[in-house]
Amino acid sequence: MLKPGMMLGDRYEIIELVGSGGMSEVYKAKDHKLNRYVAVKVLKREFSDDRNFVSKFRVEAQSAAGLSHPNIVNVYDVGEDEGIYYIVMEFVEGITLKEYIMDHGRLSAEQALDFALQIASGIEVAHQNHTIHRDIKPQNIIVSKNGTLKVTDFGIARAATSNTVASNAMGSVHYISPEQARGGYSDEKSDIYSLGITMYEMVTGRVPFEGDNNVTVALKHIQEEMIPPREYYPDIPASLEKVILKCTQKKPERRYLTASALIADLRRVATNPNGDFVVMGTNTSNNAPTVMMSQAELSSIRESAGKKAYDDTDTMTGYEEPGQSVADTGKYQEAPAGEEQPERPRYQEPVRTQKPEGRPEAAVSAGRAVTESSRYQGVDDDFDPDDDDYKYDYGDSDDGDNETGDITDEDVDDIDPKLQKIVMIGGIVAAVIIAMFIMLFIGKAAGWFKFGSNKNTEDKNNGAIEMTVNVVGKKQQDAEKELTDAEIPYEIEKKNDDTIDADIVISQSYEKGDMIPADTKVKIIVSAGKAEVPVPNVVGFEVAQADETIKAAGFQVTHSYEYSADVEKDHVIRQDPSGDQKAAGGSTVTVVVSNGPEMKEAEVPDLRNKTQQEAEAELTNHNLKLGNVTEEYSATVEAGRVISQSTSYGTKVLEGSSVDITISKGPEPTTEATTATKTYTATFSGSISFVGAGDSTNSYNVTVVYVIGDTSRTIASGSISAQNKTLTIPAGSTLTGLPNTGTLQILYNGVPTKPEDVSESVNVQVAEE
Incomplete structure (x- = not known):
């Protein structure tokens, strides 16, 4: 620390x-x-x-x-x-979004929407600059005192995930995307997933997945479907719930492909909270996870066939998220009648033995229906009950009946003749169908049949073909490849859009499943990005005026600062883009603001024993100024020379600073009248020491003199260095019969300037004889 x-x-x-x-x-x-x-x-x-x-x-x-x-x-x-x-x-004064949620509880839809738009706007700019956060969570979002949200820690997550680090360094796993949990490739859509989890927590006051450890939570992100937010709080707008669910799809291609597309839907939520405009992504993967049948479904099948139902006591109690568990029913198990429903604590995994708080009974039933349906439509669009991957071995029943093993002779005797006839007819029909498929396969391989190469089913009456792809939200290049591979005729039209990134498909004239008339092309509308508008010229403006002008023109503004000797402080030096260019509306204009002239530092020189003129010249050489000059009597410093200075020598100060000095007036005169000639005695003591580094090569010839008028008397002399540390003035060194008081002076190699690696401790006492 x-x-x-x-x-x-x-x-x-x-x-x-x-x-x-x-x-x-x-x-x-x-x-x-x-x-x-x-x-x-x-x-x-x-x-x-x-x-x-x-x-x-x-x-x-x-x-x-x-x-x-x-x-x-x-x-x-x-x-x-x-x-x-x-x-x-x-430095932002505020608290994290996590602390804000813990202090205020779940947020209102309006506040959550405002917060989500701010976070998404920051992520959008980062993605446009090819920077992925990889650790979006409330702990990395700061709510400033003025209500502005700021995303922090960009880039740090990537450095962390590139190394083997302690688990606590990676923060909470509650917001990680499935692909990150698997250790796979993460991109912009991973940030969108984490933002979706953050929005979920804002509107519900809890995270969707909890567990005993990080591995459990990570597996839930991969395998289990979250409870829709409206099952907890029906007052959440339906459109906002759909936005959150689209952000948090397990497969990246089913989420919003860009932050810009997410922002567009969030803005639609603000104006049309009950609208049905969120288009859920289609599942294009052939590697979707197997969806296991629930206990209730197995029981229903057995009861309809006259078999003994699966033992309900085998089901798991408590809560299991909808996912890939054989025992998962995808429904709430209500508490027994008469038992009180316990209150659901904040930030705890919902327990399926409880009804979502605040939810009326009718709403709970509707929520179950939605959840049950989504297990097939949302989890795996490629589900095929006839596929071998979806077959189930029910195992032995509780009463020991052989339900799936070999048929015994006793079983044959019990078969109804009508049932035998039905089985026989069914077998013949199945054999004929199988034979037809074999003939079709062999005939096609042998070239007996000629088929058109178009991958679409063509209407023989009017030549119409089916629209088999949905390219909305995809990049133009990818969309054109899909259309070409599907042999669908199309034409591209570019259109400016303020919310959708350039080269992203906005719409298609025929939806997936529509029939396209003969000789008709599907019109694909592709975003050309925001329309370009002139950028105002704000060079020379005061920064507040520049900001106002740029924002009024429909742009965002950001600042950088630098020193300038030519441009007044807090005025614009230059801008990017410049004022003679055009730029996309809503894009960012960077203005460089002057900090005024750059202030450099200077070292204060040693002014002692210098005359006033010498001191002023020395200060000028160091880009400093002479400040106030005062005078005082001194018995040790010659008149007209500097006794002391306001700032110690060696101190670093800003260039242009002033240093005050005090000039000696010589010894203070006495008022006693005398006709006798006065003489003085001066007694000296002390030492001069070398304090430099032990390996220093500096060496100084030191002479201690006492100057009286134009004459000087040597007190002591010698050499000091790293080897010969100290020159000591002998005790009792005295000068007598002096006509006047003088000034002590120490010369180093003949120069009266003390080196930095020398320490002086010399005293002089002058007494009248």
Whole structure:
């Protein structure tokens, strides 16, 4: 842990510890160069010692430093100081979104929507700059005092996931995407999943999956479907629930493909909360997980066939999320009649023996129906009951009957003749169908039949073909490939769109499953991005006026700062894009603001024993100024020379600073009248020591003299160095019969300037004889 007052990089002064996590500690610090408060995130020692981790950490942090957006915590600097690796960030006063939710409980739909739009806007800019967060969660989102949300820790998750690190360093697993839980490739859609989990927690006050350990929670992300938010709170807008469910689809291709598309739907939720505009992604994978039949379904099948129902006591009690469990019914098991439904605690996994709080009985039933249906439509669109992968071995029944084994002779005797006839006819029909399929296969292989090459089913009456693909939300290149592979005629039309990224398909004139008339092309509308508008020229504007002008033109604005001797402080030096260009509406204009002239530091020189003119010249040479000059009597310093200075020599101050000096007036005159000639005795003591490094090669010839007028008297002399440390003035060294008081002076190699590696301790006492 760093101590208050410690400096990093000779620039950042540590003030106090404000937070600590698995990977790092965060301190409030002061940037002495720009005179502002910053947050400094310092890597913990166990990560600082891993060179591979540190290298990736610095690359990712420098990449994150290129991001600039009102909803992203800006990264100012990345550095290292004696093995301490740190990131300097914008200091934001506030609390994390996690703390906000814990303090306020579930958020209203309006506030959750506002927060989600802010977070998505920050993620959108990061994705546009090819930066993926990989650890979106409420703990990494700061709610500032003015209500602005800022996403932090961009790039750090990637450095962490690239190394084998302690499990507590990776934070909570409650927000991780299925592909990240598997250790697979993660991209922009992984951030969208984590944002969906965050939105779920905002509107319900809980995370969708809980478990005894991280592995359990990760497996639930992979295997189990979450309970829709409206089963807990029916007041959540249906459209907002659909947005959350689309964000949190298990398969990345079923989620929003871009943050821009998510933002577009969130804005639609704000204007049409009960609208049905969210288009759930289609499942294009052939590797969908097997969906197991529930106990209730098996019982229903057996009862309809006159068999003994599966023993209901075999079902698992308690709560199981809808997923790939044989025992999962996908429904709530109500508590026995008369028992009180326990209150569901915050941040706990819902227990299926409880009804969702705040949900009326009718709503619970409707919720069960939705959940049951989604187990086949949402989990695996490729479900085929005839596929061998979906066959089940029910096993032996409780009464020992042989339900799935070989048929015995006794069983044959009990078969009804009518049933035998039905079985015989069914067998013949099945044999004929199988024979037809074999002939069709052989005939096609032998070229007996000629089939068209079009992959669509063509209507023989009018030549229409079926639209078999849905390319909305896909990149133009991918959409064109799908259409070409499906042999569907199409034409592309570009259209500006303020919410959908360029080259993403906005719409198609025929939906999947529609019949396309002969000689008709499907019109594919592709986003050309936001329409470009002129960028206002704000160079020379005061920063507040520049911001107002840019925002009024429909752009966002961000700032960077630099010193300028030509542009007044807090005025715009330049901008990007410049004022003579056009840019997409809503994009960001960066303005560079002047900090005024750069203030450099200077070292204060030693002015002692110099005349006023010499002192002023010395200060000028160091880009400093002579301040106030005062005079006072001195029995030891010659009149007209500097006795002392307001700032000690060797101190570093800003260039242009002033240094005050005090000039000697010589010894204070006496008022006693005397005709006798006065003489004085001067007694000397002390030493001069070499205090430099032991391996220093510096050596000085030292002479201690007492100057009276134009004459000087030598008191002591000798050489000092790293080998000969001290020159001592012999005790009792005295000068008598002096006509006046004088000035003590120490010469080093003949020059009256004390070197930095020398210490002086010489005293003189003057007495009248």
